[in-house]
Amino acid sequence: MPASPIRKLTPxxxxxxxxxxxxxxxxxxxxxxxxxxxxxxxIKNIDFKVWAYTASEGTLTYRSKLAxxxxxxxxxxxxxxxxxxxxxxxxxxxxxxxxxxxxDEVIIPEPxxxxxxxxxxxxxxxxxxxxxxxxxxxxxxPINEFExxxxxxxxxxxxxxxxxxxxxxxxxxxxxxxxxxxxxxDLFLFxxxxxxxxxxxxKEFISPMFLSGLDENVVVMDTVSKRYSACGARLGCLITKxxxxxxxxLKFAQARLSPGMVxxxxxxxxVDTPDSYFQEVNKExxxxxxxxxKSLNQIEGVYCPNPGGAFYVVAKFPIDNSDKFCQxxxxxxxxxxxxxxxxxxxxxxxxxAAGTQEVRLAYVLNKEDLKNAMICLQKALEVYPGRVxx
Amino acid sequence: MPASPIRKLTPxxxxxxxxxxxxxxxxxxxxxxxxxxxxxxxIKNIDFKVWAYTASEGTLTYRSKLAxxxxxxxxxxxxxxxxxxxxxxxxxxxxxxxxxxxxDEVIIPEPxxxxxxxxxxxxxxxxxxxxxxxxxxxxxxPINEFExxxxxxxxxxxxxxxxxxxxxxxxxxxxxxxxxxxxxxDLFLFxxxxxxxxxxxxKEFISPMFLSGLDENVVVMDTVSKRYSACGARLGCLITKxxxxxxxxLKFAQARLSPGMVxxxxxxxxVDTPDSYFQEVNKExxxxxxxxxKSLNQIEGVYCPNPGGAFYVVAKFPIDNSDKFCQxxxxxxxxxxxxxxxxxxxxxxxxxAAGTQEVRLAYVLNKEDLKNAMICLQKALEVYPGRVxx
Numbered sequence: 001m002p003a004s005p006i007r008k009l010t011p012x013x014x015x016x017x018x019x020x021x022x023x024x025x026x027x028x029x030x031x032x033x034x035x036x037x038x039x040x041x042x043i044k045n046i047d048f049k050v051w052a053y054t055a056s057e058g059t060l061t062y063r064s065k066l067a068x069x070x071x072x073x074x075x076x077x078x079x080x081x082x083x084x085x086x087x088x089x090x091x092x093x094x095x096x097x098x099x100x101x102x103x104d105e106v107i108i109p110e111p112x113x114x115x116x117x118x119x120x121x122x123x124x125x126x127x128x129x130x131x132x133x134x135x136x137x138x139x140x141x142p143i144n145e146f147e148x149x150x151x152x153x154x155x156x157x158x159x160x161x162x163x164x165x166x167x168x169x170x171x172x173x174x175x176x177x178x179x180x181x182x183x184x185x186d187l188f189l190f191x192x193x194x195x196x197x198x199x200x201x202x203k204e205f206i207s208p209m210f211l212s213g214l215d216e217n218v219v220v221m222d223t224v225s226k227r228y229s230a231c232g233a234r235l236g237c238l239i240t241k242x243x244x245x246x247x248x249x250l251k252f253a254q255a256r257l258s259p260g261m262v263x264x265x266x267x268x269x270x271v272d273t274p275d276s277y278f279q280e281v282n283k284e285x286x287x288x289x290x291x292x293x294k295s296l297n298q299i300e301g302v303y304c305p306n307p308g309g310a311f312y313v314v315a316k317f318p319i320d321n322s323d324k325f326c327q328x329x330x331x332x333x334x335x336x337x338x339x340x341x342x343x344x345x346x347x348x349x350x351x352x353a354a355g356t357q358e359v360r361l362a363y364v365l366n367k368e369d370l371k372n373a374m375i376c377l378q379k380a381l382e383v384y385p386g387r388v389x390x
Numbered sequence: 391m392p393a394s395p396i397r398k399l400t401p402x403x404x405x406x407x408x409x410x411x412x413x414x415x416x417x418x419x420x421x422x423x424x425x426x427x428x429x430x431x432x433i434k435n436i437d438f439k440v441w442a443y444t445a446s447e448g449t450l451t452y453r454s455k456l457a458x459x460x461x462x463x464x465x466x467x468x469x470x471x472x473x474x475x476x477x478x479x480x481x482x483x484x485x486x487x488x489x490x491x492x493x494d495e496v497i498i499p500e501p502x503x504x505x506x507x508x509x510x511x512x513x514x515x516x517x518x519x520x521x522x523x524x525x526x527x528x529x530x531x532p533i534n535e536f537e538x539x540x541x542x543x544x545x546x547x548x549x550x551x552x553x554x555x556x557x558x559x560x561x562x563x564x565x566x567x568x569x570x571x572x573x574x575x576d577l578f579l580f581x582x583x584x585x586x587x588x589x590x591x592x593k594e595f596i597s598p599m600f601l602s603g604l605d606e607n608v609v610v611m612d613t614v615s616k617r618y619s620a621c622g623a624r625l626g627c628l629i630t631k632x633x634x635x636x637x638x639x640l641k642f643a644q645a646r647l648s649p650g651m652v653x654x655x656x657x658x659x660x661v662d663t664p665d666s667y668f669q670e671v672n673k674e675x676x677x678x679x680x681x682x683x684k685s686l687n688q689i690e691g692v693y694c695p696n697p698g699g700a701f702y703v704v705a706k707f708p709i710d711n712s713d714k715f716c717q718x719x720x721x722x723x724x725x726x727x728x729x730x731x732x733x734x735x736x737x738x739x740x741x742x743a744a745g746t747q748e749v750r751l752a753y754v755l756n757k758e759d760l761k762n763a764m765i766c767l768q769k770a771l772e773v774y775p776g777r778v779x780x
Contacts, residue, residue, distance in 0.1 A: 001487070001641040035441040043652060044434050051425040051620040051656075086476045086624060089646035097391065102492060102514045118645030124492045124514050230441040232651030234476060234624075251391040255508030256479035261622030262433060262652055266441075 001121050008323075012330035013341050021334050024373035026361040027341040029164065031311070033229040033284070036277050042269035043262060053258040057250055058084025058237070062264040065271045066237060073196075075209050081241055083249050084259045084267075088194050088223030088236035089115065095219045095238055096123045096156075098248035099188045104155045106190070109141055111314060111348030111355055113164045113192070126153070129350035134316050134358060137305035138166035140174040143181055156188035157181070162195040162205070162309025165348045165360040167289075169199055169308030172206045179208065182217045188245075189214065192221045195310035197278055200286040203308045215241040226311075228270045229281075235263040285311050288363040288370055295374035296361075299381060301389065311363050314345050314355075320386035322346055322359050328384060335379040338372065391511050398713075402720035403731050411724050414763035416751040417731040419554065421701065423619040423674070426667050432659035433652060443648040447640055448474025448627070452654040455661045456627060463586075465599050471631055473639050474649045474657075478584050478613030478626035479505065485609045485628055486513045488638035489546055489578045496546045496580070497539050499531055501704060501738030501745055503554045503582070516543070519740035524706050524748065527695035528556035530564040533571055546578035547571070552585040552595070552699025555738045555750040557679075559589055559698030562596045569598065572607045578635075579604065582611045585700035587668055590676040593698045605631040616701075618660045619671075625653040675701050678753040678760055685764035686751075689771060691779065701753050704735050704745075710776035712736055712749050718774060725769040728762065 009027065016023050057063070063079035070077050085091040092115075100106065102124035108116055110129040120127045128149045132138040146157070157178060162169045182189045191208050199205045208218045223236035240246055253259075289306075292313060296304035301318030319325040322344035329339050345358030363370060381387065399417065406413050447453070453469035460467050475481040482505075490496065492514035498506055500519040510517045518539045522528040536547070547568060552559045572579045581598050589595045598608045613626035630636055643649075679696075682703060686694035691708030709715045712734035719729050735748030753760060771777065 001638060001645070007644060030443050032440065034439045040436070040439075040441070043436055046430070046433055049424045049430075050422065051430070051618075051622045053420050053621040086480075086650075087646060087648075090476075093646075097512055115645045115647075118641065122487055122513065122642070122645070228441075231443040232441045232648060234648065234650045248391060251508070252512070254397060255391070255505045255512070256477060256483075257505075258477075258622060258624065260476075260624045260650055260653065263650065 001118060009326055009330060009341065012327055016330045016339060020337065022338040023330070024338065024340045024365060024369055024376065026363070026365065026373060027343045029226070029312070029362055029364065030231055031226065031229045031364045032366065033281055035229050036270060036273040038272055039228055039230060039266045039270040042266045046262060046265060051261060054261050054264060056253040056258055058082065058259055059264050062268045065268045069271045070239070075207065075239070077239060077241065081239055081246065083238045083246065083253055084264060085236040085238055085253070086256070086259055087234040088192070088221055088225060089119070091221035091223070091236045091238040092116070092192065093119045093122060094249050094252045095190055095221055096120060096125055097252050098245055099219065100125050100155045103153060105151060105153045106156045106158055107146060107149050107154060108158045110350055111138070111165050111345055111358075113160055114347050116158065117350070127350060128154070131351060131354065132166070132168075134303065134305060134314060137307065138163065138168040138314065140170060140177065143177050146181055150185055154185065154187060156190055158190040158192065160192040160194070162198060162307070164195065164310055165312050165343070165345065166314045167307025167310045167312045169203055170206065175206050175208055175211060179211050179214050182214065187217065188219055189217050190219050190221065194223045194226050196222070197227045198282065198285055198311055199309045200282070200289060201308065205309070209239070217242070219245060224267055224270060228273060230266070230270070233263045233266060234260060235267050285363065288367055289313070291367055291370050292361060292363050292374065295371070299378045301381065312360055313363070314358050314360050316357050317359055317381060318387055318389060319357055319381070319384060320388050321356050324386055325384060326359065328386070329380055333380050333383070335376045338376050340373045340376050340380070391508060399716055399720060399731060402717055406720045406729060410727065412728040413720070414728065414730045414755060414759055414766065416753070416755065416763060417733045419616070419702070419752055419754065420621055421616065421619045421754045422756065423671055425619050426660060426663040428663055429618055429620060429656045429660040432656045436652060436655060441651060444651050444654060446643040446648055448472065448649055449654050452658045455658045459661045460629065465597065465629070467629060467631065471629055471636065473628045473636065473643055474654060475626040475628055475643070476646070476649055477624040478582070478611055478615060479509070481611035481613070481626045481628040482506070482582065483509045483512060484639050484642045485580055485611055486510060486515055487642050488635055489609065490515050493543060494545045495541060495543045496548055497536060497544060498548045500740055501528070501555050501735055501748070503550055504737050506548065507740070517740060518544070521741060521744065522556070524693065524695060524704060527697065528553065528558040528704065530560060530567065533567050536571055540575055544575065544577060546580055548580040548582065550582040550584070552588060552697070554585065554700055555702050555733070555735065556704045557697025557700045557702045559593055560596065565596050565598055565601060569601050569604050572604065577607065578609055579607050580609050580611065584613050584616050586612070587617045588672065588675055588701055589699040590672070590679060591698065595699070599629070607632070609635060614657055614660060618663060620656070620660070623653045623656060624650060625657045675753065678757055679703070681757055681760050682751060682753050682764065685761070689768045691771065702750055703753070704748050704750050706747050707749055707771060708777055708779060709747055709771070709774060710778050711746050714776055715774060716749065718776070719770055723770050723773070725766045728766050730763045730766050730770070
């Protein structure tokens with residue numbers, strides 16, 4: 001079981017705080033955005049006497065409400081296509097467990113969300129990474145690169161869209177390419193859509209669920225964590241029109257009995273969150289992204305693509321080693337008694353030596369803090385002993 | 391992934407209800423007891439603005455409060471020994487994942503909680519069942535029977551105490567025997583203690599955590615589901631003093647990020663539930679057990695041991711096949727337009743043909759309903775076409 005790559009730095013951050021440094025946390029995906037009031041009120045207004053199990057697949061009330069949410073986005077699903085899970089994490093583990101057998105392989109473009117490794121490990125699966133590149137903004141690697149990796153053990157391709165850690169938003173053309181590949185080799189297409197609501201510059205989010213003729217292949221994993229800034233709800237779902245996959249997934253769900261009851265009550269209320277909430281949140285995030293990307297590219301030797309979604313960027317720094325650099329930022333650097341915590345991109349790559357000059361930054365701080373963090377980072381890169389010229 | 395044995399009957403129960411029959415549900419572990427008020431009030435009184443992740447191991451507040459609860463019972467633990475999980479289910483999957491590798495074996499006395507099979511399957515483990523017998527109330531099988539099963543792949547023994555499905559409460563002597571065995575063969579002792587609070591007739595609950603010299607071997611899996619009638623909270627925990635196991639477990643916990651935040655707030659309040667709550671609940675359950683066991687043993691050809699804990703019994707009926715019988719009860723039988731839903735014990739055995747005359751009954755209904763259900767069952771056994779003489 002691999003350790004989470006971000007956790008390694010926690011002791012250094014704790015030590016920095018003990019020393020009185022202000023640490024700007026650009027390392028994690030915990031948004032500072034407030035959870036919608038309607039969702040919190042639903043919690044406060046519970047009126048049951050027995051905090052009981054719900055159906056293993058989730059309450060019909062919540063699944064119906066979710067279908068309403070997805071159908072507004074043209075998913076064309078019914079409650080029977082939805083299985084409620086304990087967070088998006090469980091949706092991923094269930095999808096992997098239901099669709100793959102021990103020893104089977106799943107191809108994932110890298111850099112990728114590091115916990116996919118952990119989930120694959122739990123089901124004794126093999127992750128086959130395929131490199132995407134910062135030079136083209138981490139676009140989908142060429143399909144022939146995927147084909148090179150396919151063996152008779154390959155059962156699925158997993159994409160995260162918009163992407164964590166890169167923020168890349170896959171285009172309809174890229175998804176059509178993946179569709180052809182999945183149909184040709186009879187592969188599942190796992191689509192982690194945790195960041196669906198976070199698309200910028202008027203760009204359109206495309207789910208593989210929108211593509212015709214792919215119903216038997218697509219499994220969507222989703223969560224309310226980012227959508228409603230409700231990470232602590234542990235409320236996700238798995239969506240598929242493939243009945244055999246849903247039946248197998250239900251067995252996993254039945255083994256753990258039930259998702260959370262209060263979370264589902266809150267999740268039901270969340271679907272009625274007014275559009276204005278998302279408009280405000282989107283405006284806030286896209287402004288933050290603009291500040292971050294602009295500031296980063298103004299720093300000498302730094303390159304950062306301008307991603308279309310999520311709330312992360314992966315930037316390239318003029319450094320010898322991102323693990324060392326991120327640790328040095330916490331341990332040995334301060335500017336005006338401040339420093340920045342970031343996630344070395346190495347932890348998001350499976351391929352050895354990939355991402356050694358790259359760092360993931362999450363724009364989950366307010367704009368003022370972000371600006372200060374960028375000043376701090378600029379000063380750090382000026383004096384970092386391991387600075388290199390790219 | 392094996393299906394849950396109880397689920398198979400659900401369509402028949404649904405059909406019976408559509409036909410207007412009253413169905414007494416003695417098939418499930420969902421108590422009808424009210425959740426403590428303090429726990430529900432804690433939910434209603436939440437005052438956060440961002441429903442955020444908590445630490446992967448659970449909040450320090452909740453773990454400290456849990457340590458307080460366990461230390462009153464002489465577990466002698468600190469918050470560092472506690473990992474908060476999404477239900478007891480996740481405590482079991484994490485313990486299995488952290489302590490065993492794919493292909494490893496875990497010995498479990500049967501009949502056992504059927505979902506252990508599912509959890510083992512998820513981690514690609516092998517369950518080795520060892521028969522316990524209704525004739526001696528499902529006491530621990532002789533230790534030499536365990537020894538016969540031990541191979542170099544055997545890594546753990548799992549007990550559920552008090553037991554689901556049998557209600558059997560293990561004695562200190564039995565646990566001391568298991569201790570010797572675990573030390574001799576260097577095995578983990580997994581102790582599922584979901585029903586700890588439900589011990590009757592003044593009998594004492596003994597955890598393997600109470601035994602000296604076994605700290606490196608014991609992993610306790612627990613949940614608030616039954617203790618506070620809060621099954622829908624999905625709040626459990628794993629307890630161990632073995633630091634390597636805790637470190638490995640934490641990696642699993644980190645992969646899924648966080649347990650539920652609201653559940654932990656409620657769980658913290660739950661620890662202050664007054665003793666009077668448990669006294670009342672215990673009195674209620676032991677009266678129900680008395681009614682159930684007495685009524686069952688008064689039915690001709692039925693034998694039911696008098697278990698010391700939990701809220702289940704496994705009884706032997708004068709029938710050809712418990713799967714057929716339980717289905718027949720729903721499909722073809724009614725007395726005064728009523729029938730009873732029970733769980734065939736076959737689903738709790740791994741060994742072929744075991745439990746074919748046995749049925750699990752959960753006493754989660756009020757006394758009046760229980761009495762009516764027993765009358766109904768008596769009438770059914772009188773006319774069941776597959777009746778046999780034992």
